[in-house]
Amino acid sequence: MRYAATALVFALSALPVSAEPIDGKSAKKALFSPKGFSVDYVEDSGLSETQLGYFKILVESRQSKKQFGRVARYYGAIAVSPSIFEMSPAELLADPESVPFQMAGARHTPGAADAAALSSCNKLVKGGAKKCVVAARILPKRWKDKGFSMFYAATANFKLYRDADEPKAFAVSATGIGFGLANGEGAAKLAIDACHDNNGEEGKRDCEVVVVD
Numbered sequence: 001m002r003y004a005a006t007a008l009v010f011a012l013s014a015l016p017v018s019a020e021p022i023d024g025k026s027a028k029k030a031l032f033s034p035k036g037f038s039v040d041y042v043e044d045s046g047l048s049e050t051q052l053g054y055f056k057i058l059v060e061s062r063q064s065k066k067q068f069g070r071v072a073r074y075y076g077a078i079a080v081s082p083s084i085f086e087m088s089p090a091e092l093l094a095d096p097e098s099v100p101f102q103m104a105g106a107r108h109t110p111g112a113a114d115a116a117a118l119s120s121c122n123k124l125v126k127g128g129a130k131k132c133v134v135a136a137r138i139l140p141k142r143w144k145d146k147g148f149s150m151f152y153a154a155t156a157n158f159k160l161y162r163d164a165d166e167p168k169a170f171a172v173s174a175t176g177i178g179f180g181l182a183n184g185e186g187a188a189k190l191a192i193d194a195c196h197d198n199n200g201e202e203g204k205r206d207c208e209v210v211v212v213d
Contacts, residue, residue, distance in 0.1 A: 021212040022148060024162055027170070030148035032140030034156040037074045040143075045135040051085045055135050058101065073152045076105035076138030077113040079121035083129035100124040100132055106151045106177045110137055115175065148210070154179040161211065170211035171195040176204045188212065 022030075039059065047055060059078060081100035084092065092099055102124065104116030114134045121132035140152075150158070150172055161170050161181045168183035171191040180194025188209045195207035 021169075021209050024168075024170075024211055024213045027148060027150075027158065027211045028162065030146040031150060031155045031158060032074075032143065034152040036141035037138055037152070038141050038143075039078075039136050040139055041136050042134055045133045047080075047082060047133065047135055051082060052135065054085055055080055059136060073105055074138050074140045074143075075107045075110050075113045075149065075151055076103060077110070077117035077134050078103045078136040078138075079114075079117040079132040079134050081121065081125050081130050081132045083125075098124055100129065102132070103138075105138060106153065107175070108150050108154065108172045108179070110139065110149075112175050113137065150179065150210070151177065157181065166213050168213050169209045171207045171209045173199050173204060174206040174208065176200055176206065178204075178207055180207065 041052065041056060043052070045052070058080075079100075079102055084099055084101060087099075100121045102117055102121040104113050104120060107113040107116060114137070117134060118132050125131060154170075154172060157179070158170070161168060164181070164183040166183065167185075167187050168181070169187040169191040170179070170181045171188070171194070172179045173195060176199040178195040178197075178199030180191045180196075180198065182188075182190035182194060184190075191209060192207045196205050199205070199207065
């Protein structure tokens with residue numbers, strides 16, 4: 001795993017990057033390898049330099065790597081409340097699951113990952129604690145905004161789409177982890193239905209076709 005302390009400036013939306021479906025050739029050019037990813041720290045997150053240093057230690061600790069290792073794939077985000085840096089080690093270890101330090105992974109856009117991480121983190125903010133901020137993002141290696149994205153597993157399955165006969169369609173969830181592909185008559189509807197079926201525990205029905213040929 002590579003950790004890069006890179007300042008990132010995003011104009012992010014929680015919706016899919018592409019407003020209209022694109023063709024398979026264009027999608028292939030925009031996608032990254034599903035095999036590699038990096039954790040990029042957000043230098044302008046609002047954390048102080050000292051807090052960001054402690055945050056990096058938390059992220060890179062053995063316990064955190066074990067906790068996040070199963071879902072640490074792009075696109076993901078890690079959110080934290082600045083208030084945890086005022087807590088003692090004993091307080092942090094007393095009930096780790098209640099600490100507002102949360103990760104969301106396997107989203108199709110950086111914006112969707114940000115929104116999911118912030119949502120789960122802020123649910124743990126209590127009393128006068130500060131709201132969470134996104135302090136790190138999980139991105140493909142050598143990431144740059146190409147105007148279209150899908151999370152690593154959907155990318156890995158994109159070869160099936162490329163090899164399928166036309167007409168065909170590929171659908172992804174706007175905010176969840178779902179994706180689906182289909183070909184033949186009614187491909188668009190079939191792809192959306194498949195996407196909804198595997199959209200995880202959230203049960204969100206917000207899939208839409210992003211690639212069509």
